[in-house]
Amino acid sequence: MKNFKKTIVLVLCMVLIFTTACGKSEEPKDQQGADKTDKEQVSDKEGKMEGEITFWTLSLSPTFDDYLNGVIDSFEKENTGVKVVWQDIPFDQAEQQTLAAASAGNLADVVNLNTDFLKKLGALGALVNMDEAASDVKDDYFEGAWNAGKVNGTAYAIPWYLSNSVMLYNKELLKKAGFDNPPATDEEAWEMSKTIYEKTGAYGNTVGDIHLYFPMNGIPLVSEDGTKAAFNTPEALEKIKFFKEKYDEGLIPDEMLLSQANVPEWYAQEKLAWWQTGPQLFRQVKDLSPEVYDKSDAAPAILGSLGKSSMAVMNVAVSAKSKNQDAAVAFAKYITNGKNQLEFCKIVSILPSVIEAAEDEFFTKGEDSDDPAEKGKYYSAQQLENAEDFFVPVENISQINKVINEEFHKVMLDNKDPQKALDDAEKQVNDLLK
Structure with a gap:
């Protein structure tokens, strides 16, 4: 993201x-x-x-x-x-x-x-x-x-x-893991990621910020009238617990979670089975490793439950x-x-x-x-x-996104209780919306 x-x-x-x-x-x-200059508007007779x-x-x-x-x-x-x-x-x-x-x-x-x-x-x-x-x-x-x-x-x-973003994927890594085609949905991507990691050591799906993931999967960040947080739901709790399980299984590396990895380098080194980004950046991989680029192909982006791309x-x-x-x-x-x-x-x-x-x-x-x-x-x-565009239509959205992502990272990295993280994020976002 x-x-x-x-x-x-x-x-x-x-x-x-x-x-x-x-x-x-x-x-x-x-x-x-x-x-x-003074920009007074003038109109002629026509x-x-x-x-x-x-x-x-x-x-x-x-x-x-x-x-x-x-x-x-x-x-x-x-x-x-x-x-x-x-x-x-x-x-x-x-x-x-x-x-x-x-x-x-x-x-x-x-x-x-x-x-x-x-x-x-x-x-x-x-x-x-x-x-x-x-x-x-x-x-x-x-x-x-x-x-x-x-x-x-x-x-x-x-x-x-x-x-x-669209997907650049390594055909050979997927083939080694037993897959002929890249994932099309988020659910399919996570199912494939575990097998790919076990058989090749490469990562599949990863997650860093969650402020786009939530709305792409039907969890709004704020209410329709923009007056209060709307993400503290059973569905959001389930998603965070799911990500925590994947993190504890080793499927989400810290570097990717915190956006500290050089993603094109990781892909070129075959640490990643796929990379979702703008296609104009694909050739960075070709510059780093023509061999890996030749093993690669493009596919549409992985879609959330709403079936929409960002x-x-x-x-x-x-x-x-x-x-x-x-x-x-x-x-x-x-x-x-x-x-x-x-x-x-x-x-x-x-x-x-x-x-x-x-x-x-x-x-x-x-x-x-x-x-x-x-x-x-x-x-x-x-x-x-x-x-x-899944950015919420409120004026202080950057601060809202930051709060939600920070609380999510605390769950992953510091073992914070997921419900407590949602509660704390909800309070902070409501304060911002006031």
């Missing part, structure tokens, strides 16, 4: 997904050299949009300068009265920068946000309701990706680019206080449309949130490939139809 969260971070210069961090605030880097909008991204410069400047130039040519000023913010300063700007009423017109930051700003009422403002394009996007931008039932962003989402939102709101919404739609997303996907290993883009030959051609990374790209795009 932890490796899944890090997938896009690694791909886009270690800066893009799910790690909230505060740093010393600085002015955003202006990619076009334009000074900030209703043509005119004015200036500011667009903030998270650590996409200078790697993607050509792409983003190209999109901006195209938008400006189609909307000749609108000027887009692109400014890039270091990711480790993004949370502080955006929250401070929203509080001061000077948030950029259009903002690139990960799901965590988005939910905080949406809860503050700082963002435009995209269920209404972008209702004309809503059906173009995968439902799970669109819903990632929701807070209290309202979507406050248009999904941009995505990441999800995705990570980057979003584009519009400030509720934008003085050029029509132009800002139009630009948000433009940069996230299928054509522009597909072009972005061809530059960097990400997935589009637009259904039509994911159906392009760029993704589908890998179905019969002998290369695990190419086949993995096909599976990752196919999974988007049933993928969800």
